[in-house]
Amino acid sequence: MATPPSATAPGTSPSLARSRPRHGEQIIKVVLLLAALVSVATTIGIVVSLLEPTIRFFGEVSAVEFFTSTSWGPLFEPPGYGVLPLVSATLITTGIAVVVAVPLGLGAAIYLSEYARPRVRQICKPVLEVLAGIPTVVFGFFALSFVTPLLRGILPFEIEIFNALCAGLVVGFMIIPIVASLSEDAMTAVPRALREGSFALGASKMTTSVRVVLPAAFSGIVAAVILAVSRGAGETMIVYIAGGGQPNFTFDLGKAMQTMAAFIAQAGSGDVPIGTVDYNTIFAVGSLLFVMTFAMNYVSARLVRRYREVYE
Amino acid sequence: MAVLSTPRSAVQLASKGRPVREHLFRIALIASLGIAFVFLAALLSYVLVEGWPRIDSRLWENMPSVRNPDIAGAQSAITGTLWVISLTAVLTLPTGIAAAIYLEEYADKTRWWNRVIELNIQNLAAIPSIVYGILGLGIIARTFGLGFSVITASMTLGLLVLPIVIIASREAIRAVPPSIREGSLALGATQWQTISRQVLPASIPGIATGSILALSRAIGEAAPLLMLGAVSFIRFNPDGVFASYTVLPIQIFNWISQSREGFHVLASAAIVILLLILLLMNSVAIWLRNRYQKRW
Numbered sequence: 001m002a003t004p005p006s007a008t009a010p011g012t013s014p015s016l017a018r019s020r021p022r023h024g025e026q027i028i029k030v031v032l033l034l035a036a037l038v039s040v041a042t043t044i045g046i047v048v049s050l051l052e053p054t055i056r057f058f059g060e061v062s063a064v065e066f067f068t069s070t071s072w073g074p075l076f077e078p079p080g081y082g083v084l085p086l087v088s089a090t091l092i093t094t095g096i097a098v099v100v101a102v103p104l105g106l107g108a109a110i111y112l113s114e115y116a117r118p119r120v121r122q123i124c125k126p127v128l129e130v131l132a133g134i135p136t137v138v139f140g141f142f143a144l145s146f147v148t149p150l151l152r153g154i155l156p157f158e159i160e161i162f163n164a165l166c167a168g169l170v171v172g173f174m175i176i177p178i179v180a181s182l183s184e185d186a187m188t189a190v191p192r193a194l195r196e197g198s199f200a201l202g203a204s205k206m207t208t209s210v211r212v213v214l215p216a217a218f219s220g221i222v223a224a225v226i227l228a229v230s231r232g233a234g235e236t237m238i239v240y241i242a243g244g245g246q247p248n249f250t251f252d253l254g255k256a257m258q259t260m261a262a263f264i265a266q267a268g269s270g271d272v273p274i275g276t277v278d279y280n281t282i283f284a285v286g287s288l289l290f291v292m293t294f295a296m297n298y299v300s301a302r303l304v305r306r307y308r309e310v311y312e
Numbered sequence: 313m314a315v316l317s318t319p320r321s322a323v324q325l326a327s328k329g330r331p332v333r334e335h336l337f338r339i340a341l342i343a344s345l346g347i348a349f350v351f352l353a354a355l356l357s358y359v360l361v362e363g364w365p366r367i368d369s370r371l372w373e374n375m376p377s378v379r380n381p382d383i384a385g386a387q388s389a390i391t392g393t394l395w396v397i398s399l400t401a402v403l404t405l406p407t408g409i410a411a412a413i414y415l416e417e418y419a420d421k422t423r424w425w426n427r428v429i430e431l432n433i434q435n436l437a438a439i440p441s442i443v444y445g446i447l448g449l450g451i452i453a454r455t456f457g458l459g460f461s462v463i464t465a466s467m468t469l470g471l472l473v474l475p476i477v478i479i480a481s482r483e484a485i486r487a488v489p490p491s492i493r494e495g496s497l498a499l500g501a502t503q504w505q506t507i508s509r510q511v512l513p514a515s516i517p518g519i520a521t522g523s524i525l526a527l528s529r530a531i532g533e534a535a536p537l538l539m540l541g542a543v544s545f546i547r548f549n550p551d552g553v554f555a556s557y558t559v560l561p562i563q564i565f566n567w568i569s570q571s572r573e574g575f576h577v578l579a580s581a582a583i584v585i586l587l588l589i590l591l592l593m594n595s596v597a598i599w600l601r602n603r604y605q606k607r608w
Contacts (some may be wrong), residue, residue: 035410049450107344134530137561207338234440236535268539297438
């Protein structure tokens with residue numbers, strides 16, 4: 001593109017090449033890159049902050065005891081370091097949450113994507129967003145002071161004031177918007193030709209929704225559910241407030257239980273001296289929670305990418 | 313879109329013969345949405361009714377008290393929330409928007425490091441908030457030596473909502489059509505001039521909406537701050553970024569933990585204030601979105 005100067009305007013030399021190096025532009029690019037690298041530094045920071053105390057923890061407590069013992073009580077005498085009660089409590093509350101959130105969230109998603117008129121959708125979606133925007137401490141308060149007394153009034157069996165059932169139920173309602181909105185996205189991404197083909201073959205609306213749209217959006221829906229499960233497993237305030245603070249290795253839903261996240265919150269909010277086993281325990285449980293949610297998110301992200309490849 | 317694609321007549325034709333099952337299915341779908349709405353309505357009316365007697369000037373004029381729920385207020389928590397959220401905004405918004413500009417306008421997607429950054433942001437968005445508390449405790453409070461202060465809380469919450477800011481800003485920047493950039497570059501503007509004078513002004517409404525939503529997430533967040541000293545009993549307003557602090561969600565949590573009924577009323581009243589702040593912020597976000605959204 002080297003134009004001879006004489007060919008264009010006489011007297012000047014309008015070279016299309018840069019007249020001078022623009023250092024400012026380069027500096028700006030580097031600054032922006034640094035901002036993007038903050039997110040990478042965050043991940044490294046999380047891993048580093050978890051890793052070092054976790055390694056120290058396993059220097060003092062055997063991994064076998066940590067993963068197989070059913071007695072958890074690092075602050076008791078004698079201390080117990082079996083993480084199973086925390087894991088089982090996390091699985092139980094998350095399980096209850098899934099039982100609530102998957103049918104309701106999926107039902108809401110099918111309704112919004114296949115049945116609702118545009119005006120109804122326009123009203124319903126923001127309301128679901130309101131539910132998603134409520135702070136978890138508010139859910140926790142509502143669980144403890146409204147849902148638990150309600151359950152105690154209507155259930156035929158006894159439940160304690162702090163119990164896993166209520167905590168799980170309310171976590172379920174908290175994750176409904178995640179299941180509903182992500183599944184709805186997956187269903188709206190299903191090409192309309194599939195629905196039209198199904199109708200043309202004489203299928204009813206219900207058959208089309210359940211047998212055509214749902215399977216076509218299946219991987220997206222599974223991804224939504226996994227993401228919701230991981231949100232539920234990592235949820236802290238609801239299970240801390242409504243589930244109680246005692247580690248309890250039981251499968252009785254009416255009993256108080258302490259999840260991994262609730263233990264981290266409880267032990268972390270106390271004044272634990274740095275460097276002690278108690279302090280390191282928080283990080284060991286944190287590492288386990290991090291690895292569990294990370295694995296779930298990874299699977300979910302893989303599934304989302306797979307279903308995108310199909311229809312885009 | 314799906315709704316438009318199913319003509320009424322086709323549905324009526326198809327559902328002939330099996331009306332009962334079709335009907336029950338439709339009712340079940342509406343019921344699942346309805347149950348979620350009933351839960352939300354119950355929650356909102358419960359806190360409003362419960363907290364109503366205590367929503368008065370004592371709530372924002374008085375300091376917390378552990379003895380007497382009648383004179384207790386949440387002033388230090390409200391000012392603490394303002395301090396923490398303002399500083400979070402100052403720290404996280406420029407970083408998040410800058411990262412979004414880099415990823416959308418500069419990053420070469422074929423380079424491995426840019427893909428690592430993208431994957432990493434997706435992962436960060438899904439890490440439980442309590443794990444950010446561990447990061448704040450282990451790195452920011454201890455290693456950086458910032459202790460349990462406003463700035464530790466702001467940095468932790470800032471990192472927590474950074475992925476939300478980046479993802480929302482990227483979407484806003486991506487919505488600006490390439491023709492705008494090409495026009496600017498063709499007129500001789502440099503890449504940064506194009507971004508700062510054309511792309512950013514056009515994407516500000518979207519960025520602002522996403523930023524407000526991210527900050528409203530930070531306002532309601534309690535779990536990581538439990539580990540960062542916010543639970544201690546604070547009877548004064550923070551006077552700087554290194555001061556001790558408490559915030560509204562933590563103050564609510566403290567009152568919930570008290571056994572006396574008066575404190576639960578107080579917690580409800582404070583929840584109403586918190587929800588009003590969030591409602592206000594979300595309304596502004598929706599208004600911004602509708603008012604300035606451009607269709608290219």
